[in-house]
Amino acid sequence: MKRRDFLKLAATASLAGCSERLPWQAPPLNIHMPGMVLGHRLRDRLPTPNPTRERTVEVAILGSGVAGLFAGWRLAQAGFKDFCLLGGPEPFGNAAGSVAGGIACPTGAHYLPLPSMESTHVREMLAEFGVLRGDPHSLRPEYDERALVHAPDERLFIDGVWQEGLVPQQGVSTADQGQIQRFFAEIARLREARGKDGRRAFVIPLALSSADPAFTALAAETFAVWLSRQGFTAAPLRWYVDYCCRDDYGAGIEQVSAWAGLHYFASRGGHAANAEDGAVLTWPDGLQSLAQGLRTRIGAERGVEGMALRVREHKAGVEVLCFDAAKNEAFTLHAKRVIVAMPLHVAAHVVENLADFGFDKARDLPASASWLVSNFLLNRFPDETDPLQPLAWDNVVYGGKGLGWIVATHQWIRQAKPAQTVFTAYHALDNMPPQAMRAWLTNARPDELLALAQSDLKSAYGRGFARHAQQVDITVRGHAMATPTPGFLARPGIAALRAADRRIQFAHADLSGLSVFEEAAWWGEQAARRILGACRT
Structure with missing residues (x-):
C-alpha cells in the first residue's frame, strides 16, 4: 500500500480504524485515531x-x-x-475501552486511585455501583475485591532484571537511596501541610486545595527546577519522578510545574478497610x-x-x-x-x-499532550526470565520510551492463566513540542507507530516478542490530556x-x-x- 493511499484510508477511518498487514513477521495492525477526522x-x-x-x-x-x-x-x-x-x-x-480476541482491554485510562475524603462525589458514585461497600463518607470503607488491583501489582525492569515496585532499587547507590528517602519524607510532610486558609496544600479535586501563595507560587517553576533547588539530583529518583509526571500529565519534569508534580504525590489520601494505602481500583477494560x-x-x-x-x-x-x-x-x-x-x-x-x-x-488554552495506547493480543504469555518476579499488573522498563504495559487478564479470577491475553502499552509522547508531535503522528507510517508501541516490550522480552502477537490495535490520541505547565x-x-x-x-x-x-x-x-x-x- 502506498503512503498516500494509507493516509487517505486513515483520514476516513475514525473510530472504525484501519488495517494493514505489514511486511515480514509483523502482526495485523489496526490504527485508530478517534475524533481526529471530525475534529479537523x-x-x-x-x-x-x-x-x-x-x-x-x-x-x-x-x-x-x-x-x-x-x-x-x-x-x-x-x-x-x-x-x-x-x-x-x-x-x-x-475512559474508553475495547475488546481484542474476546478480551476486554482499555484504550484510555486504566485505573482509579482510592478516592480521598475530599472526593466525596466519586465515593458516592462507587457506592451506588457496589464498588464501595458501606458508608461512602467513612474514612476506611470496604471495596469490592474484584476491583482492587491484585498482587503482584507493579514491577520494574532495571539493569536487565525485574524488581518489585517502581521506585528504583536495583543497583542504586547508598547516596541515591538517601535522596529517595528524603524525597518521600518531604512528600509525607506536604501531604499533611495546610495553608493559612486552613486547607490542605494539595487535594483532589484541585479546586479544594489551599490558595495560600506559599504553595501556589510553586506553579511558577518547573518540577525539574524545584528538585534541583532541593538537592534532589539522583538519577534514579529523577527518572521515577519524571515517569510519574509523564504517566499522569503526559509530560516530564522539564515541562510540568512544580506544584503539579508535588500534587501528584501529596494529594492522594484514599484509604480502605481491606487494602493498603496506595492501592488502586482497576477493571479489564480500564475506566x-x-x-x-x-x-x-x-x-x-x-x-x-x-x-x-x-x-x-x-x-x-x-x-x-x-x-x-x-x-x-x-x-x-x-x-x-x-x-x-x-x-x-x-x-x-x-x-x-x-x-x-x-x-x-x-x-488561557492549556497545552495538550499526545498519547499512544496500544493493545497487543497475544496467543500465549511471553516467557518470564525470573520466577521470583512474575508478570505483574503494571510492568515498566527503567529508561524506556514508554510507560510500560498492563495486563488485561490480570484481574480475572481463575485458577490458571488463560490461553490468551492482552498487553496494553502506554506512551506519553513528550519528546518534541506538542504541535510538532501531532504533525508527526498524522504522517507517521504504521511500522513507525508499531516500532514505538512495542519498544518497551522488546526491551524486556527480546525481538521474539512479536511472534506471540496475533493482532495489534494502536489508539492515537493527539490531544489526550492537558499538561499543567508553569503558570x-x-x-x-x-x-x-x-x-x-x-x-x-x-x-x-x-x-x-x-x-x-x-x-x-x-x-x-x-x-x-x-x-x-x-x-x-
Missing part, C-alpha cells in the same frame, strides 16, 4: 449539511466523557428527566467500566448520536448545531441550559463568543469558565488542568448542581 473538520470549518430535524430539551449535555457522564448521572439521580447527552466523536473519551455504569444509569433514551458544531446562547436559551457523521446529517438541539463537557481546544471552536465568558484562547494555576480565562453560571455551563478536566477521573467528575458535578439549584428556585 471542525477546526477547518468545512461545510455541513443543512439541519434536517430538531429536538427541544430542558438541558443538553455536550460530550460523553467523564465530566458529561457524571453531570448526567447526577441529574438522573436527582430525578431530573428532561435532558439529553450528545455522544461526541468518541463515546467515553479518555470504561465506570463510564458504562454512568451511561447505563443515565438511560439509553437520553443518548443522542453526533457532535456539537456550534453553540449559540440567546435570550430564550441555547441553540446547538449538531452533526451525525454516521448519517451525514445535521440537526439542531434547543435547550434552556447547556453543559459544554468537551475539551477546551474543541470548545474554543464550538462556543460562539467564548471571549464573552472571559476566555482568551491565546492566553497553569493562574489562567484567568480558566477561572472565568469555572465560575460561569449562565445558560451555558462548562465541565471538563481541562478546568483543573489535570486530566484525571476525579477532576473531570468534579466539574460535571458542579455543573449539574448549579442546574439543579436553578430548577429549584
Whole structure:
C-alpha cells in the first residue's frame, strides 16, 4: 500500500480504524485515531449539511466523557428527566475501552486511585455501583475485591532484571537511596501541610486545595527546577519522578510545574478497610467500566448520536448545531441550559463568543499532550526470565520510551492463566513540542507507530516478542490530556469558565488542568448542581 493511499484510508477511518498487514513477521495492525477526522473538520470549518430535524430539551449535555457522564448521572439521580447527552466523536473519551480476541482491554485510562475524603462525589458514585461497600463518607470503607488491583501489582525492569515496585532499587547507590528517602519524607510532610486558609496544600479535586501563595507560587517553576533547588539530583529518583509526571500529565519534569508534580504525590489520601494505602481500583477494560455504569444509569433514551458544531446562547436559551457523521446529517438541539463537557481546544471552536465568558484562547488554552495506547493480543504469555518476579499488573522498563504495559487478564479470577491475553502499552509522547508531535503522528507510517508501541516490550522480552502477537490495535490520541505547565494555576480565562453560571455551563478536566477521573467528575458535578439549584428556585 502506498503512503498516500494509507493516509487517505486513515483520514476516513475514525473510530472504525484501519488495517494493514505489514511486511515480514509483523502482526495485523489496526490504527485508530478517534475524533481526529471530525475534529479537523471542525477546526477547518468545512461545510455541513443543512439541519434536517430538531429536538427541544430542558438541558443538553455536550460530550460523553467523564465530566458529561457524571453531570448526567447526577441529574438522573436527582430525578431530573428532561435532558439529553450528545455522544461526541468518541463515546467515553479518555475512559474508553475495547475488546481484542474476546478480551476486554482499555484504550484510555486504566485505573482509579482510592478516592480521598475530599472526593466525596466519586465515593458516592462507587457506592451506588457496589464498588464501595458501606458508608461512602467513612474514612476506611470496604471495596469490592474484584476491583482492587491484585498482587503482584507493579514491577520494574532495571539493569536487565525485574524488581518489585517502581521506585528504583536495583543497583542504586547508598547516596541515591538517601535522596529517595528524603524525597518521600518531604512528600509525607506536604501531604499533611495546610495553608493559612486552613486547607490542605494539595487535594483532589484541585479546586479544594489551599490558595495560600506559599504553595501556589510553586506553579511558577518547573518540577525539574524545584528538585534541583532541593538537592534532589539522583538519577534514579529523577527518572521515577519524571515517569510519574509523564504517566499522569503526559509530560516530564522539564515541562510540568512544580506544584503539579508535588500534587501528584501529596494529594492522594484514599484509604480502605481491606487494602493498603496506595492501592488502586482497576477493571479489564480500564475506566470504561465506570463510564458504562454512568451511561447505563443515565438511560439509553437520553443518548443522542453526533457532535456539537456550534453553540449559540440567546435570550430564550441555547441553540446547538449538531452533526451525525454516521448519517451525514445535521440537526439542531434547543435547550434552556447547556453543559459544554468537551475539551477546551474543541470548545474554543464550538462556543460562539467564548471571549464573552472571559476566555482568551491565546492566553488561557492549556497545552495538550499526545498519547499512544496500544493493545497487543497475544496467543500465549511471553516467557518470564525470573520466577521470583512474575508478570505483574503494571510492568515498566527503567529508561524506556514508554510507560510500560498492563495486563488485561490480570484481574480475572481463575485458577490458571488463560490461553490468551492482552498487553496494553502506554506512551506519553513528550519528546518534541506538542504541535510538532501531532504533525508527526498524522504522517507517521504504521511500522513507525508499531516500532514505538512495542519498544518497551522488546526491551524486556527480546525481538521474539512479536511472534506471540496475533493482532495489534494502536489508539492515537493527539490531544489526550492537558499538561499543567508553569503558570497553569493562574489562567484567568480558566477561572472565568469555572465560575460561569449562565445558560451555558462548562465541565471538563481541562478546568483543573489535570486530566484525571476525579477532576473531570468534579466539574460535571458542579455543573449539574448549579442546574439543579436553578430548577429549584
